[in-house]
Amino acid sequence: MYMALEQDENRIVVTETDYYAAGMIFYNLCGYDNFGAMFGMKAGVFPEIKGDPREKLLEIAFGMMSSDPS
Secondary structure (H helix, E strand, C coil): CCCCHHHHHHCCCCHHHHHHHHHHHHHHHCCCCCHHHHHHHHCCCCCCCCCCCCHHHHHHHHHHCCCCCC
8 A cells, every 4th residue: 555556556666655655654643544536546646635734744745646746
């Protein structure tokens, strides 16, 4: 679940895959554990977080999980 799509499919490990994994861990530490949403995030579909008290941290986490984590 914590592996980036590139790592899952192609077995390629690069710095960006570590960013993805850290972003997913931040997401879980914020109290979210919806596996359906986690699979969607692998495809670049992120859940709505407006009004969440951890919104800024989740924005950072989602940025780390984007297709271009730079």
